[in-house]
Amino acid sequence: MVIFATGLNYKTAPVNIREKFAISESSYQDVINNISQIEQIYEICLISTCNRVEFYGVATDDIDNLKKEILRKLSQFSNIPVFELEKYIFFYTDREAIRHIFRVSSSLDSMVIGEPQIVCQFKESFLKAIELKTARHIMTKLFDKAMQVSKKIRTKTGISKRAVSISYAAVQLAKKIFGDLSDKNVLLIGAGEMAELAAKHLMATGVKHIFVSNRTFEKAVELANHFSGSAIRFDKITEFLPEVDIVITSTGANKPILTKEDIKKAIKNKQNPIFIIDISVPRNVEEEVNKLEGVYLYNIDDLKNIVNSNLEERKLEAITAQMILEEEIDKFEKWLAVQKVAPLITQIREYAEQIKQYQLSKLFQKLPYLSEEEKQQIELAMNSLINKLLHRPTMYIKQKVEKDENSLKDLQEIFSPKWDYRKSEKNKVEND
The missing domain is CATH 3.30.460.30 (Glutamyl-tRNA reductase, N-terminal domain)
Known part of the structure; x- marks a missing residue:
């Protein structure tokens, strides 16, 4: 097997x-x-x-x-x-x-x-x-x-604790900045795949509301409905910035759509910081925005660096995981070895049962006056004797095979029916 x-x-x-x-x-x-x-x-x-x-x-x-x-x-x-x-x-x-x-x-x-x-x-x-x-x-x-x-x-191990996707890394960063996200509003600008996926992760954390804006307003409505959110017309983005805490941008614009001045106005009366994830290439948010106090701006390269660093840490954790795995393989192989020896133990016990029945049959023929109760007592005594005689060999076989599975073939040979002398003699007589 x-x-x-x-x-x-x-x-x-x-x-x-x-x-x-x-x-x-x-x-x-x-x-x-x-x-x-x-x-x-x-x-x-x-x-x-x-x-x-x-x-x-x-x-x-x-x-x-x-x-x-x-x-x-x-x-x-x-x-x-x-x-x-x-x-x-x-x-x-x-x-x-x-x-x-x-x-x-x-x-x-x-x-x-x-x-x-x-x-x-x-x-x-x-x-x-x-x-x-x-x-x-x-x-x-x-x-x-x-x-x-x-x-x-x-x-x-920490094999699955660190973010290894761009979108998930963005969400983990948001959690580090805000902690609880349940009272935070999100603005999704554009409909890029990674931005949409980040929004899905944010929804899973229980953010308060998602606003969606896109150059094609119909697409913004479609995506907003997907998140049970609200669609915003593209030219109204800056007006809504003070209402949100997290901004995810992913458009095909060739120049920034959010400037330092736009963000400066948006945070003027905000008590909480604003977290901006710019996944666009070219970038949608001016780099100068990062100099504003209370603003956390990350672009796709920042997120990639986080992901790559986390991947390396996961690889280190995988070394520890592999050591755990090898220990568990050893345990399973020991269990499996016992399963492989089970047919042999069954064979030995069946052979013992055959001998018992043969000897009881001969005994009861010689002692026909025995009552059924006396016969049962004799059989119980023989069962007890067989169990006690076979207990040690059975334990030995299990332990031997656990340590050395190759020994199973030798043990099968020792208990092979071909060594049954009585049957061999009977076959010899019948063949003659």
Whole structure:
């Protein structure tokens, strides 16, 4: 039995290849059922995002045929020939596979380390597989462990605490300046993607109100409705500046639309500071504005520097996270080793049961006068004897395999049915 992880992601395949594996929510079940039909597979889970399409599962030790069958299925799905597809497909087994799965669940393998979306995507994927019963005992335990590892890493490291997107960095800066944003008004000038995203983040913090202004007034109305805000005509911006605390600019203007004089007038009677995020290129706000007292002006380069610095800090935190992850892999491998030895222990106990039943049968034939109660007492005594005799060997086998999984083959050989002398003699007589 092996745990495996296979598929393709942003590290192994370009977007033009990944997009051929796009799996909709409606097709998830068909895809996972199709893969689960591979003879070597016991359990399987599928995670599909814009950056990865990966399968995690439990299979037989016939790894070569497992790889071939998975490649064949994926080739059929994507219409990419096997010889070309295998350049983009990774295949990990056992510890390497467990490590990869834990890294994905903890967002250590994400394009942006520490991003939170993958945690939800990972959880949803496994819950679907559990619901479809393609993930059962081993994979359910692996899923639970992966979520525990993810939570532990986020709790004990700063891997996801620092902003690594321009828009989110802007919001974090606003929080540093104002603290609580619930009583703050925001003015969004223009409809740039990053400015709109920053406004979404600000809305999530519970800002009081959002005003939107755009050269095309209809577009301002549309965007304002999206935020349950108010649209302002472009030529009225300066009149509204005294009413707002946060300004986000993102227009295609070739020269500044907010001057030092505009801002100076706006803050004349303001008691609170004003925070301006200029994400435009060229810049929409005069650089001289930064010299005004009570004004905090940040442009896109300022935000990029913050983001890059935070990314470097996340990478340092990822080193600590990896150490935690390796410790948790060790724990899971010990549990997995015990699961692998379970069939052997079952085999030993079944063999002991067969011997017991054989000996009881012979004994009861010789002592026909025994009552049912006496027979039950004898059987209970034999059960107790067997349990006590097998307890130490069972504990030894579990501990031995935990420390050295390779010892399992030797132990299986020791307890192999071929060493049953009585059966060997019986077969010899029958063959003669």
